[in-house]
Amino acid sequence: MEEITKNEVVEETQDSEVPHDKTVRLMSPTRMVVRRFFRSKLSIVGLIMVVGLFVFSFLGPLVYTEWGEIELDESGKTEYSISETTYTVDGVEYTIRQTTEKSLKDNFLAPPSSEHILGTDNEGYDIFVRLMYGGRISLIVSFIAVFLITILGVILGGISGYFGGAIDNIIMRLCDILICLPGIPILLIISTILDASGIDAKYRIYLLMIYLTFISWPGTARLVRGQILSLREQEYMVAAEAMGFSTSRKIFKHLVPNVMPQLIVQMSLSLGSMILYEATLSYLNLGVKAPYAAWGTMINIISTNQNILQNHLNVWVPAGICIVIAVLGFNFIGDGLRDALDPKARR
């Protein structure tokens, strides 16, 4: 606000010979957005959460190399089972305590210790390390999906909004159809097909994300179309037309930069929802499959054993917390950006 007032003062005195006040800093719209973004505490919190998760997932495995993603702790585990039998013979009570010692190959369901920061899961994998690798999958997959959604959405929405007419009608009806498709049932079908076709468990999640992109782009396309419809009628677009600029210059130099704010907000919000989607898929055993780690698969372990749900919180709670942090973080950033990009908000 301060800068703007100063500028206006400079304008009013323009006819008197006041030298250019160098202290009046230039504020580009982008810089103003950055400033407003960092003025909000919530968006800083969001940024810290997301950056933290990135560092944890991508740098973590390089620093903490004790265990690998699919490296079993084969240090062995001795399981004791104690059975007691009590007999009463002539008023005297005899208790026979029988201890069976069973040696197992894998050290599974170990409690948190210095060796395993968060313990091990039901197979003997290190949970802390798998959290990092799971984060990699979640973040990469959601970024790829959002990137694809945005590209598809901008191209199709842009064409639809700029040219209008029959093309607009075709693309928008296609959007309507895709929005009507029920996502999860079709995912189940595709997953079964993928199972049958024997595609490597590592890659199926990417295929599923491509499918998610395919059903999610209509949202972005509609947003871009709406924006371009309103921007196209702005007088500066008429001015660009009157200047004799080419169509591609008008679209890419004048329209797209003005759609970017809404697009960035949409992207950061859909990053959160893509992470949720990925987690849901993995939880339902449609996404990343064992032995590879994903946050969803790690939570899915509880379905194998009731005991883990009650007594081994260290196995599944951390993955849940990671999902919450990621989604919250992206939503905070999205909200912060939306406020920062709102031209009417001057503070």
Add this chain to the structure above:
Amino acid sequence: MADEKLTQQVDQEAILEVRNLRKCFPIKKTMTGKVTQELIAVDNVSFKLMPGETLGIVGESGCGKTTLGRTILKLHESNGGQIFFDGQDITNLKSSQMREIRKKMQIIFQDPYSSLPPRSTVGGILSEPVEVHKIVPKSEIKDYVLDLMDKCGLRDYYYERYPHEFSGGQRQRICIARALSVNPKLVICDEPVSALDVSIQAQIINLLKKLQQEMNLTYLFISHDLSVVKFISDKIGVMYLGSMVEFGTKEDIFANPLHPYTQALFSAIPQPDPDLKMNRIILKGDIPSPANPPKGCRFHTRCPKAMDICSEITPEYRDFGNGHCAACHLLNEE
């Protein structure tokens, strides 16, 4: 007469000649895209404009002034008539062919707030057209733009600034600089001062006059403010409901308005003398809808001197000497 004009040779001296220009907007369409009802925004408008002149177009809101300006620039496709620019018929040029001509005819918009792209700097806004049309070599663009900014009363350090940092008057100067950046011959000023307050209006009008002399520009000045038009124009065209009702030199029109609408319009100019008794001609009713214009003379529903013939036959647009044209039955009788 309109029909005679069609057969006339193109006046090579005129920078702009418009013959029987017509522009309709569709209101209702059938499923197959056939237009069943249309709004006639500009109907049968003809005039000629010589280089260096200023033509003021006046009329009420919604009478088609802006549409006329934009149709001449081919920002709207015309639905009839011809437009000659510099002796060349541009009516049916494709948009790719128009691109070369666009740099010779420019437009200044009414609203200086929405007509500048919000995400470019002033320098960017002004150099882009120079670059696209290759007005000067690349290395000289910045000097050229700074020189232009100086001409338009913009300081050189505004170069790096964004439009949102400026007031309305400054923004309008930027718009003027942008329009002039490609060295146009004809500038269509679409109510360039009506969004500004009076003191700034005077500055902008004086700037436009100064630039006209320096750069030998021709203006088509659209406004509803008669005093502004009177100040800047050489010729004046009065529009009512899409058609030109009177056209002539400023002196002729102000001294001897022929059409009853022009007379009513001029009687509404406020006089700065409180003791002067104004003979206002008050028009009754509202301007009729251009989607359903009255038969005959379009003005007859509100004309204080309407006769029977007015509601039946459209009056001819005739020259009454010295290029002073008007369309009214009253004049034919005399």
